[in-house]
Amino acid sequence: MTETSRKPSNNLAHAIEQAIQSGPIIQSHVCTFCGKQFARESTLFVHICEPKRRHGQRDAVGVRIAYTAYADFYMETERNPKTYSDFCASQFYNAFVRFGDYCVAVGTIDSGAYSRWLIKHRKRIDKWCTDRFYDEWLTEHLREESLAIAIERSVIRAQDWASEIDTAPSEYFRECASNVICSDILKGATSPWFLYAAPSGIEWLENINTDQFKLIAKLVDPQHWEDRINRHRSDYVDMRTILSNGGF
Numbered sequence: 442m443t444e445t446s447r448k449p450s451n452n453l454a455h456a457i458e459q460a461i462q463s464g465p466i467i468q469s470h471v472c473t474f475c476g477k478q479f480a481r482e483s484t485l486f487v488h489i490c491e492p493k494r495r496h497g498q499r500d501a502v503g504v505r506i507a508y509t510a511y512a513d514f515y516m517e518t519e520r521n522p523k524t525y526s527d528f529c530a531s532q533f534y535n536a537f538v539r540f541g542d543y544c545v546a547v548g549t550i551d552s553g554a555y556s557r558w559l560i561k562h563r564k565r566i567d568k569w570c571t572d573r574f575y576d577e578w579l580t581e582h583l584r585e586e587s588l589a590i591a592i593e594r595s596v597i598r599a600q601d602w603a604s605e606i607d608t609a610p611s612e613y614f615r616e617c618a619s620n621v622i623c624s625d626i627l628k629g630a631t632s633p634w635f636l637y638a639a640p641s642g643i644e645w646l647e648n649i650n651t652d653q654f655k656l657i658a659k660l661v662d663p664q665h666w667e668d669r670i671n672r673h674r675s676d677y678v679d680m681r682t683i684l685s686n687g688g689f
């Protein structure tokens with residue numbers, strides 16, 4: 442082989458070597474979340490890093506609650522709108538996700554309203570998953586909540602209960618165990634608005650024992666609800682008619 446015939450071959454080998462070391466093949470397989478480079482697309486595809494994992498979690502219920510709370514927090518304290526990418530990079534990502542998961546586990550009735558209350562009362566993020574705070578907020582919230590929203594949620598709870606035992610939702614106060622109804626009231630699933638607007642609800646309240654009443658007394662406080670009913674008399678009468686006609 443002559444010197445001239447070897448030259449093109451050497452040039453080609455050099456070009457291939459260059460392409461492997463710094464060519465477009467390697468640069469095109471870069472993790473956009475952490476910046477790590479991969480020789481193969483398939484390796485990038487199965488690659489998992491913490492930023493990529495966080496982006497992939499964005500549709501999980503707890504993470505959605507967490508991001509809403511995070512964005513609300515920065516709007517409220519700094520008037521600073523935050524994107525989901527900001528959230529993923531935040532040092533407080535895990536703390537907010539813990540809060541989101543807590544809301545899912547507890548079954549909070551309005552996680553957005555609850556986190557805004559925590560922000561407004563300047564509760565530290567590491568204390569957000571505290572049952573005492575949730576109870577405090579829930580008691581305040583249920584006393585001020587609008588009649589329509591409260592009744593809608595309560596009827597959904599009655600429907601869920603009815604579908605479990607294959608009966609009519611209107612039988613909730615007549616057939617559901619009183620301890621279960623007390624628990625529903627304590628969790629906010631069944632609102633005092635519903636209790637006082639449904640004829641069968643008032644009847645149930647009159648017939649529970651002293652211990653059961655003591656358990657829910659703070660939430661069903663008759664004096665407070667008499668005042669509320671008087672302030673919203675027209676809406677209350679309309680709702681009472683609707684519930685009565687529906688057999689509640």
Ligand SMILES: [Zn+2]
Nearest residue numbers: 472474475490
């Ligand atoms: Zn990555």
